[in-house]
Amino acid sequence: MERNVNCAVHWEHVSKFYPVGPTGWRRVTAVEDITLSVPYGSVFGLIGPNRAGKTTLLKLLLSLTYPSAGQIYRLGRPAHDIHTLSRVGYMHENHAFPYYLTASEILYLYGGLTGLAGAELRRRVEEELRRVGLADRQHEAIRTYSKGMLQRLGLAQALLAEPELLVLDEPTEGLDLAGRQLLRQVVTAMRQQGKTVLMVSHTLAEIEQLCDRVAVLVAGRLAFTGTMAELQSNHLEYDTLEKKLMAIYEQRIAI
Numbered sequence: 001m002e003r004n005v006n007c008a009v010h011w012e013h014v015s016k017f018y019p020v021g022p023t024g025w026r027r028v029t030a031v032e033d034i035t036l037s038v039p040y041g042s043v044f045g046l047i048g049p050n051r052a053g054k055t056t057l058l059k060l061l062l063s064l065t066y067p068s069a070g071q072i073y074r075l076g077r078p079a080h081d082i083h084t085l086s087r088v089g090y091m092h093e094n095h096a097f098p099y100y101l102t103a104s105e106i107l108y109l110y111g112g113l114t115g116l117a118g119a120e121l122r123r124r125v126e127e128e129l130r131r132v133g134l135a136d137r138q139h140e141a142i143r144t145y146s147k148g149m150l151q152r153l154g155l156a157q158a159l160l161a162e163p164e165l166l167v168l169d170e171p172t173e174g175l176d177l178a179g180r181q182l183l184r185q186v187v188t189a190m191r192q193q194g195k196t197v198l199m200v201s202h203t204l205a206e207i208e209q210l211c212d213r214v215a216v217l218v219a220g221r222l223a224f225t226g227t228m229a230e231l232q233s234n235h236l237e238y239d240t241l242e243k244k245l246m247a248i249y250e251q252r253i254a255i
């Protein structure tokens, strides 16, 4: 595939091997030879079974880990150019916010780290707390928060600096119906503003409803990439998207 740096994200022949075992002499292949582009303005879904390498691809994109081989481009720049990171919002799969801080303190802290300050920071924190429905509990330490409340806080933190690229890792995990509705509104608003959303999810309803394009990753390799319509074509053979995906997973694993 031709190099495409005019995409919000581009992984080019990317592999990642992790050393494992007490001496680190054995290695696990997390992803292997992935070439994939996320076009600007798209809502892109990354799907695959457990251990497929989805989170690893996100970590590589966010420079949280480095590739063993290949190149990664973020917002048109090589991933080692960290200046583009402040234009990316990331909602982590397992939030590790300091448990003794309040939601408000956490958003001030993260907002400050992305370069927001003063009245602008205050305005954004208040807006996001209201948007995710945490304004009334903002002064409580988050150790008292439920899983869904932490997810909402994670979403607020990811949106704080009004990112051009929003990266969501399992965003619906633990969210109630209103929370899922909120997530859909956020993604729809991003799409309307021409921004890009990249989301990893096992929740097919969300993928089906929200994504324009998808990539299916199985055992570290790309098993499918294309539009949602392309993925769903031939749907007669499979009465649900879940069955179709299972067939792709099994086919790929058998190779």
Ligand SMILES: Nc1ncnc2c1ncn2[C@@H]1O[C@H](COP(=O)(O)OP(=O)(O)OP(=O)(O)O)[C@@H](O)[C@H]1O
Pocket: 018, 019, 020, 028, 029, 030, 031, 048, 049, 050, 051, 052, 053, 054, 055, 056, 057
């Ligand atoms: N830091 C690490 N050290 C060693 N192996 C790792 C590390 N991180 C990930 N792996 C391995 O890489 C493979 C891919 O993991 P990854 O977390 O990317 O999968 P995933 O598709 O996000 O899975 P899930 O759906 O279960 O969250 C797995 O075999 C995992 O054990």
